[in-house]
Amino acid sequence: MLAPISFLLLVTLSPPQDVMARDRPNDNGKEISVFWSPSGDTGVTSYRILRQTEGQQSWDTVGMVGRLARSYADTDVEDGVRYRYVVLAASETETAESEPSDYAVSTPQWFDTDRIPALFGVAIFTFLIVLATNLARRNRNLFIRRISGLDAVEEALGRATEMGRPILYVPGLSSIADVATIASLNILGEVAKKTAKFGTPLMVPLRDPIVYTVAREVVKESYTTAGRPDAFSQDMVFFVTTQQFAYAAACNGIMVRDRPATNFFIGMFWAESLILAETGATTGAIQIAGSDAIHQLPFFITACDYTLIGEELYAASAYLSREPLLLGSIKGQDYSKIVILTVIVLGTMLALLANVQVLDWFRSIR
Amino acid sequence: MKRRIPLILVLVLGIFAAIAFVVPHPSVRGVDDVMRNDVLRIIGAFSLVLGVGSIIRHHYMKIKRKAEHWPYSWVTLSTLVVSAILGLFGGIDPNAPGVLFRAGGVGQFLSNFHMQTLYDNIMVPLAATMFALLAFFMASAAYRAFRARNLEATLLLVAAFVLMLGAVPLGRMLIKPLPAFAEWILTVPNTAAKRGIMFGVGLGTIATSLKIILGIERGWLGGGGS
Known part of the structure; x- marks a missing residue:
């Protein structure tokens, strides 16, 4: 008697419905998304996804997902080949198979439509930057608000020169692919020009070997531009290690042993930010920090004399060099911020008004 | 010319990267991936040689000039040499011994000092110690703040x-x-x-x-x- 009962149980589990297979949009191919409506039974524990290639008889299991899943991404497909899918609902004791989906073909796309808003935003921003840069060509007296951390650079360098002590410049721990590192190297160029002018010893320990080669060239070129190529020494810019805390220990050692009069911590930092900044503070050095790492900024603000916050890091090289074209780009950023703020304010007002009865009047006049 | 070539390279590759942002097709994204991963890795490998050269030169000059704290430079250089020998000829871990540890005698003794063993027993605790110091730095920073x-x-x-x-x-x-x-x-x-x-x-x-x-x-x- 048991056999007919278990047979009855096998056919009672309802299968998943409306199984659809589609090429994943906006991708580089090799992926088909499978969607389904869940089985109505609460006893379903998982779904198994089976695939059949056109022209073949066999069905292969390509994946298994939990009972709450409603889709599956099959990333093991060939572009241009037609596949169809079946979803199998499984409980502890039985399974139920859906109807097969229609055939789907994976193809790579030439344009990612999901990125149109980002492209549109960047286009507007680029236009504003180019516009402001062109305006800067005509009007060379652009007003840029004072950034105290950058105003202090000259004073800090002068102090180091008077004391006859070196300057330590740490351009962050990130790679050259990080824009904060490039911004830091731009500032290093300006700082190096000033140290060349004052004849102040400069020390630039580095963590990334690529950043090391770029930083060395930046400092070398800056000394040449400042008319002091003879004052440049290969020893100024040196590679230390790729290990995060070993690098922090090395920088701490430099601060404690060589007692630099000024420490620059500008770039991308992680957990070592406070270790560096606190050690520098105990040595009595003037400290100028700058980072776009939001979580490290409070540490720098606490332990350093001046901190470049976020965008100030990117404005620094323009501010220090006073190049009209670079200053123009800062103006461009300001115009963009006005656009963003206007959109935020308008969006907030509309979101607030959405729940207000007065909008019914607008709806009524349609 | 020395400046023009880098500027042209940056212009071309920068525009290409911007195009690759909106074009997912493998013919474009594939090249972008190669540039970001493979090319960057190759450049990284070459610059690592320059980096090691920088360490050696920096500390050699310190020793030569008998600069302040110059004995530490000996520590750095000897550690560099030992690590390089163990890494190049000793293999990474006991499961994959290198030439150095396949021999008996001294090689057998040295097999206790594989690269991974050194890393796990020296680098990791030292890094953890530095990280732990953060607690004390945080306390002093909090007092200051x-x-x-x-x-x-x-x-x-x-x-x-x-x-x-x-x-x-x-x-x-x-x-x-x-x-x-x-x-x-x-x-x-x-x-x-x-x-x-x-x-x-x-x-x-x-x-x-x-x-x-x-x-x-x-x-x-x-x-x-x-």
Whole structure:
């Protein structure tokens, strides 16, 4: 008697419905998304996804997902080949198979439509930057608000020169692919020009070997531009290690042993930010920090004399060099911020008004 | 020419990267991936040689000049040499011994000092020690921050006090709405300030990239804006 009962149980589990297979949009191919409506039974524990290639008889299991899943991404497909899918609902004791989906073909796309808003935003921003840069060509007296951390650079360098002590410049721990590192190297160029002018010893320990080669060239070129190529020494810019805390220990050692009069911590930092900044503070050095790492900024603000916050890091090289074209780009950023703020304010007002009865009047006049 | 070639390379590759952002087709994205991963790795490998050269030169010069604390340079150089020998000829771990450890005698003894063993027993504890020091640095930084020297420091002190008190049961016991107020500080003014900074960072990142691609910013070439 048991056999007919278990047979009855096998056919009672309802299968998943409306199984659809589609090429994943906006991708580089090799992926088909499978969607389904869940089985109505609460006893379903998982779904198994089976695939059949056109022209073949066999069905292969390509994946298994939990009972709450409603889709599956099959990333093991060939572009241009037609596949169809079946979803199998499984409980502890039985399974139920859906109807097969229609055939789907994976193809790579030439344009990612999901990125149109980002492209549109960047286009507007680029236009504003180019516009402001062109305006800067005509009007060379652009007003840029004072950034105290950058105003202090000259004073800090002068102090180091008077004391006859070196300057330590740490351009962050990130790679050259990080824009904060490039911004830091731009500032290093300006700082190096000033140290060349004052004849102040400069020390630039580095963590990334690529950043090391770029930083060395930046400092070398800056000394040449400042008319002091003879004052440049290969020893100024040196590679230390790729290990995060070993690098922090090395920088701490430099601060404690060589007692630099000024420490620059500008770039991308992680957990070592406070270790560096606190050690520098105990040595009595003037400290100028700058980072776009939001979580490290409070540490720098606490332990350093001046901190470049976020965008100030990117404005620094323009501010220090006073190049009209670079200053123009800062103006461009300001115009963009006005656009963003206007959109935020308008969006907030509309979101607030959405729940207000007065909008019914607008709806009524349609 | 020395400056023009890097500028042209940056312009071409920068525009290509921007195109690859919106074109997912493998013919474009594939090249982009190769540039970002393989080419960068190859450049990294070459620059690592320069980096090692820099370490050797830096410490050799210190020893040669008998600069202050020069004995430490011996420690660095000898560690570098030992690590390089173990890494090159000793294999990574006991499961994959190199030439050095396949021999008997001294090689057998040295097999206790595989690269991975050294890393696990020296580098990891040292890094953990440095990380642990953060707790002490945090305490001293907190002391420095909480001295109400000016308005900003006072605000910081008050906000931190409210947040800390709101996070412990005592705060709720003393003032019932304190945890909710602490949460509000964290989620509203704090998030607003963070987002403001993030907007600036985002715009600054795009602006810096644009300036570099268009050749307006040449500081990375050491030549400023000239």
